[in-house]
Every structure is written in C-alpha cells, then in structure tokens.
Amino acid sequence: MSAAEQSTGEAMPRPERTPDALRLALARIAPHRLAEMERQKNEAFQLAAQNNSLGPIHGWMTIWAGEVEIERRPDLLARRRAAELTVQSLDRDDPAWLAAMDELQAVLTEAREAAG
Template sequence: MPELTPDALRAAVARIAPSRMPALTQHLFEATTHAQQTQSLAPLRAFVHSWAVFVAIERHPTRAARLRELERLVDVGEEEPAEAIAEIRTIRAAAEAEAGL
C-alpha cells in the first residue's frame, strides 16, 4: 500500500489502473481548487481517502472484480440488493483498514 499522499497515490494508480489517471488528475485539481477556495484541507483529505480505498481494492484483482460484479448487480436491480450492498460495505471497510483509514 502506498503512502497516503497525492504523489504516492498517483504513482500507484498509474501502475495498477492507468486508465483511471484522467479521473484522478481531475479529482486532484478539483480538490486542490476547493481547498484553496474554502481554506480547508477537507477536500484534499477526501481525495486521499477516495483514492487510497481505490488503490487498496484494485491491488487485489479478485477483490476488484468481485466489487465490480456486486455494483453491477445493484445497478441492474434484478434481485434484492441488500446482500450485495452488505458485501460492498465489507469490501470497502477492508480496503479502508488496509489503507490505514
């Protein structure tokens, strides 16, 4: 797991999910701008939290694939989503713990 800094997270995303680099760059720009406007670090903390969880999930391809499948099940709404939502929460909680959040 990389350090919880924008540069370290950027390097990790470039390595494990390069297609997500434009989204990360845009999110960082928006977070930085908002932080300056509000004179608050909260937007940057939210950026770090979001991308740290993403990296923690994507570092494990099986876990990432399972999360995408669960999200697909919830999105299509073909069956009761409660179990899928509970498992999504479990995956995200494990990723937060792995990232030290």
C-alpha cells in the first residue's frame, strides 16, 4: 500500500474512468447504489441522444467517478456523512448548517478532482 493510500485509508485502487470500471468498483464498495447509478446513466444517455451531445455522458462520468472516489475513501465518506447529518439536523438559518453545506461541496470537489 502506498503512503497516499495509508494516509487516506483507501480501501481499493482508483478504477479507470470508464462506465464498466466505475460500475465494477461500485459493486464492490457500495452495491446498494448500483440502481441509482444505472438510472442516472440511462437518463444521461437519453439526454445525450436527444441533444446530439456527449455532454450528459461526460457529466455522468464526472459525478460517478467522484461518487466512487468518496465510497472507496473512508476519510471522504466520513466527512460527507458527518456533514449530511449536520445538514439534516439543523435549521437553514443556523451558521453550522451553511458550514456543513460548504463541507459537502468541499468533499465533492476533492473527490472529483482526485478521480480526474
């Protein structure tokens, strides 16, 4: 295990950024999310066909590469879960709610950048 993997607690290597590799990785680490992934993939392909654009497919890949990154890294997953719990338990006018929303965005950004 590399020093980077030890410091982040990565449970498995980062998969290639292909639909099949992302699906296989998700099946290993978060199989309960496969139906969500498949539904969103179908929606992205439908939009791509309707608009004659690969943009929706690229967007789907970015989202799910990030989601797999979060699911495979205990540090990111713990940060997301803690922030989600805070968001769900506080009123929107509480400053901690906004801080938790900022943390959720930071987790997503870090995951998507890492997954490249």
